[in-house]
Amino acid sequence: MTNHHDAQGLHRDRIVRAAMDLADAEGPEALSMRKVATSLGAGTMSIYRHVSGKDDLIASAVDTAFGELRYPEPAPADWRTRLASAARQEWAMYLRHPWVAPYVAGQRPTLGANVLRNVEWGLAAVTHLDLPIDTRMQIFLTVSDYVQGAALSVLDETRANRTSGMNSARWWTGQLSALIRLTEDERFPMLRQLVERAEATGPYLKDFEFGLQRVLDGLATFLDGLDTRPDELPEVTSVHRLSATDTSALELISKRWIPEVLYLLGAAPARFTELAEAIPGISRKLLTERLRLLAEQELVTRTEQHYELSASGRALVPALRAWVAAHSAATSPTV
Numbered sequence: 001m002t003n004h005h006d007a008q009g010l011h012r013d014r015i016v017r018a019a020m021d022l023a024d025a026e027g028p029e030a031l032s033m034r035k036v037a038t039s040l041g042a043g044t045m046s047i048y049r050h051v052s053g054k055d056d057l058i059a060s061a062v063d064t065a066f067g068e069l070r071y072p073e074p075a076p077a078d079w080r081t082r083l084a085s086a087a088r089q090e091w092a093m094y095l096r097h098p099w100v101a102p103y104v105a106g107q108r109p110t111l112g113a114n115v116l117r118n119v120e121w122g123l124a125a126v127t128h129l130d131l132p133i134d135t136r137m138q139i140f141l142t143v144s145d146y147v148q149g150a151a152l153s154v155l156d157e158t159r160a161n162r163t164s165g166m167n168s169a170r171w172w173t174g175q176l177s178a179l180i181r182l183t184e185d186e187r188f189p190m191l192r193q194l195v196e197r198a199e200a201t202g203p204y205l206k207d208f209e210f211g212l213q214r215v216l217d218g219l220a221t222f223l224d225g226l227d228t229r230p231d232e233l234p235e236v237t238s239v240h241r242l243s244a245t246d247t248s249a250l251e252l253i254s255k256r257w258i259p260e261v262l263y264l265l266g267a268a269p270a271r272f273t274e275l276a277e278a279i280p281g282i283s284r285k286l287l288t289e290r291l292r293l294l295a296e297q298e299l300v301t302r303t304e305q306h307y308e309l310s311a312s313g314r315a316l317v318p319a320l321r322a323w324v325a326a327h328s329a330a331t332s333p334t335v
Helices: 012-026 033-039 044-049 054-066 079-096 098-104 113-126 133-164 168-182 189-201 208-224 244-254 258-267 272-278 284-296 311-331
Strands: 300-302 307-309
Touching: 012 033, 012 054, 033 044, 033 054, 054 079, 054 098, 054 113, 079 098, 079 113, 079 133, 079 208, 098 133, 113 133, 133 208, 208 311, 244 258, 258 272, 258 284, 258 300, 258 307, 258 311, 272 284, 284 300, 307 311
Parallel strands: none
Antiparallel strands: 300 307
């Protein structure tokens, strides 16, 4: 429908903005034609000249909210920064308009030009990688699902705040004495630590940014395991002389048992005894030495129970797996 003004000064943009203001104040339950008309001092039927019905009103309100997103120009060059920027923009919008989340989180989202623009901008984050379009869509949806899931939690909290008259921090403070009593039970040692922390510093609150970074870490690991070569690779014009740093790094990786340790830990963290049993011919003394070298280079970390690769160590695993696969293919007997 058009955005013309009528004798009452009503027009589509004003009606949609009034609907958004109502939903901001009272939640998605307020998005009815009657309530919007009342807020404008108009009769319910008068707004039907500008909005065809409730579904049209909601779709327009949701799309207007997504129109508030402002993407950086020029766009970040790397996929992680770009997806993080899109996630933070969408998250900030949900904090302003918590009622939007239920209409886009799910298998049948409310669609509009601005909603689709958000998807397009996210898909473009990995367009330079040699990935099928459906894989790129799954990468975008993985981040989007996290943001929308967090937003649904905000909506629930907004409703609870409205009905109870207290915010989350105040509510949890009121539960502290009960939690102290419940977590004295020996079955809850980890929760007891959190309760003790809350006694000293206040209630624990979820951190959106921490969760976002862990989602992006997972996608980075996924992409590292794929052959995601850019469409255009930089041209190599000459062979440069190896630096002392290059030589030192290559000497480490060429030491016997180093690739084997990295390869095994790339599959899963392992105890010392498990590594010793898994690598034929290695002595406990040599394994200790190799693990020490890898730890010094910050490729391997040690917990109380096992060894595991650091982020730098994990970055080497795809190359090792590709080497093993190529060698296996070259040495396999042909039929």
